Amino acid sequence: MSAAVMASPSLAAQRGILGAVLLVAAWEGLARGLDLPSYVLPAVSDILASIWSNRMLLTQAAGYTLFEALAGYGVGCLIGIALAVVITMLPPVRSVMLPIATAINSVPVVGYSPLILLWFGIGVASKVVMVAMAVSFTVFLSTLAGFDRVDRRAVDLLRSFGAGRFKILFRLRLPTALPLMLTAMRVSTVRSVIVAIVTEMLGAYGGLGWIIYQAVLQIDFVQVWSAIFVASAISLTFFGLIGAIERRILFWT
Amino acid sequence: MQAGLQTKETGPVGSLEDAAEPLLELRAVTKTFGEVTALARLDATIARGEFVTVVGPSGCGKSTLFNIVAGLEEPDTGGVLRFEGRSCHAADLLGQVSFMPQRDLLLPWRNVVDNAILALEVEGVPRQQARAQALRMLPEFGLAGFENQYPHQLSGGMRQRVALMRTFLFERGLMLLDEPFGALDALTRAMMQRWLLDVWQKYRRTILFITHDVDEAIFLGDRVLVMTARPGSVKLEQVVDLPRPRRPEIVTAPEFIRLKRILLEAIEEESIKSFQSATVREQTS
Ligand SMILES: Nc1ncnc2c1ncn2[C@@H]1O[C@H](COP(=O)(O)OP(=O)(O)O)[C@@H](O)[C@H]1O
Ligand SMILES: [Mg+2]
Numbered sequence: 001m002s003a004a005v006m007a008s009p010s011l012a013a014q015r016g017i018l019g020a021v022l023l024v025a026a027w028e029g030l031a032r033g034l035d036l037p038s039y040v041l042p043a044v045s046d047i048l049a050s051i052w053s054n055r056m057l058l059t060q061a062a063g064y065t066l067f068e069a070l071a072g073y074g075v076g077c078l079i080g081i082a083l084a085v086v087i088t089m090l091p092p093v094r095s096v097m098l099p100i101a102t103a104i105n106s107v108p109v110v111g112y113s114p115l116i117l118l119w120f121g122i123g124v125a126s127k128v129v130m131v132a133m134a135v136s137f138t139v140f141l142s143t144l145a146g147f148d149r150v151d152r153r154a155v156d157l158l159r160s161f162g163a164g165r166f167k168i169l170f171r172l173r174l175p176t177a178l179p180l181m182l183t184a185m186r187v188s189t190v191r192s193v194i195v196a197i198v199t200e201m202l203g204a205y206g207g208l209g210w211i212i213y214q215a216v217l218q219i220d221f222v223q224v225w226s227a228i229f230v231a232s233a234i235s236l237t238f239f240g241l242i243g244a245i246e247r248r249i250l251f252w253t
Numbered sequence: 254m255q256a257g258l259q260t261k262e263t264g265p266v267g268s269l270e271d272a273a274e275p276l277l278e279l280r281a282v283t284k285t286f287g288e289v290t291a292l293a294r295l296d297a298t299i300a301r302g303e304f305v306t307v308v309g310p311s312g313c314g315k316s317t318l319f320n321i322v323a324g325l326e327e328p329d330t331g332g333v334l335r336f337e338g339r340s341c342h343a344a345d346l347l348g349q350v351s352f353m354p355q356r357d358l359l360l361p362w363r364n365v366v367d368n369a370i371l372a373l374e375v376e377g378v379p380r381q382q383a384r385a386q387a388l389r390m391l392p393e394f395g396l397a398g399f400e401n402q403y404p405h406q407l408s409g410g411m412r413q414r415v416a417l418m419r420t421f422l423f424e425r426g427l428m429l430l431d432e433p434f435g436a437l438d439a440l441t442r443a444m445m446q447r448w449l450l451d452v453w454q455k456y457r458r459t460i461l462f463i464t465h466d467v468d469e470a471i472f473l474g475d476r477v478l479v480m481t482a483r484p485g486s487v488k489l490e491q492v493v494d495l496p497r498p499r500r501p502e503i504v505t506a507p508e509f510i511r512l513k514r515i516l517l518e519a520i521e522e523e524s525i526k527s528f529q530s531a532t533v534r535e536q537t538s
Binding site: 160175 | 324
């Protein structure tokens with residue numbers, strides 16, 4: 001059993017690497033073979049070369065975006081979990097909060113971006129707020145679902161030991177909710193980078209989204225792709241990191 | 254806390270009163286769930302140090318009775334609940350009774366020791382102290398060497414012993430065990446029964462024990478309560494006057510057979526009733 005568990009991720013990783021290599025090869029062959037113009041599809045090698053020559057600019061922009069994404073992610077996770085805890089601990093709040101949260105969440109977060117940019121300016125703050133909103137809703141809804149998954153009989157067992165709400169929260173509800181909570185946090189990594197970049201494209205002083213926007217204005221599509229590649233690398237690393245943490249924490253599942 | 258309980262049980266002061274006064278008393282306890290009446294005017298008395306077994310057709314309200322005594326469900330008004338000589342609400346019993354539900358309900362993210370100390374932790378005993386206490390008890394529960402295993406790595410019998418250990422570590426005057434051996438195979442079950450009697454004799458707890466197995470009820474109990482079909486109440490109280498310690502062969506003793514006949518007859522009657530009412534319900538619906 002442990003052998004299978006050990007083997008399956010590495011097999012998946014092998015397949016993933018193989019798929020990526022094939023994709024890059026096909027891309028390179030297509031772009032070079034058909035001599036496609038760069039506004040249709042630049043060759044991978046050109047993009048990588050451009051990344052290398054613009055490494056200072058891209059590193060700086062990546063740092064800018066990463067900061068926004070991480071800050072928003074951290075704040076969003078905290079808010080999402082805190083809201084779920086409050087609603088669970090104070091059931092009357094639930095019937096008031098849940099419809100409001102659902103209503104706000106029913107519009108894609110990007111829909112709020114003009115307002116957020118208006119209120120928080122086009123600096124870092126508006127990106128952090130946007131990311132935090134996107135992340136907090138996902139984490140909130142999943143954590144709440146996780147809390148609701150708790151076995152009533154287990155709650156009763158703890159009550160029979162004399163446990164109050166807080167002891168039941170920490171010893172039972174939080175661990176029960178952890179798998180769903182961490183799944184939401186893993187999915188949110190990619191979302192946080194995407195939302196940061198999209199918001200930057202709507203107005204910013206820096207970051208990968210800002211670079212993409214400027215590059216489009218200058219009709220420099222190799223640069224657009226360079227920024228996209230860097231953004232993907234950040235997303236995948238972030239995703240993989242949280243995924244690894246998730247597997248370590250959830251040893252019992 | 255522990256010391257307080259001990260002086261109550263064995264201390265010289267007031268021990269005469271204590272001997273006379275039952276630990277738990279239920280008078281005309283009724284519980285309805287909407288349309289369903291689970292318990293109807295149930296009377297029962299449990300003395301200190303007694304091992305009382307409860308048998309009855311399934312669905313007759315045995316678990317409901319336990320939920321009330323554990324403080325999890327409030328009975329309907331009109332009945333009387335007395336614990337340690339005081340009239341009380343069911344909710345007052347939360348934290349006062351050590352309750353083992355029908356399922357083991359071990360927490361998958363906790364290893365054997367940490368599952369066993371759950372109740373102690375809730376009580377506020379420091380973790381290290383609670384763990385040390387649990388580690389000392391492990392061999393007695395046949396779990397020596399398994400302290401770091403997780404529930405999914407254990408057999409059914411072992412999981413049940415962990416749940417029992419969790420119940421024992423929560424030292425209270427009254428223990429409620431809801432079909433603790435119901436899911437075990439016959440051999441494991443027989444072993445667990447003997448083992449439970451040993452542990453009970455050593456720790457001298459008062460035990461209320463639900464089972465659907467008449468042999469088990471007689472083998473373990475000082476007294477057997479037979480419940481009626483739903484709505485549940487006590488149909489028959491049978492004292493089991495077999496000597497202790499009880500050997501496995503006792504199940505073939507004439508007195509054992511005689512008790513078994515009496516109990517089976519009473520249970521049979523109730524099972525037929527509950528079967529008939531079930532079929533009538535099916536026909537009318
Ligand atoms: N929380 C509840 N809500 C509604 N009905 C219940 C509840 N608990 C028990 N009952 C009903 O009460 C009856 C007795 O159940 P229970 O005490 O579990 O029986 P037993 O343990 O003897 O098999 C059953 O008909 C069951 O459906
Ligand atoms: Mg039951």
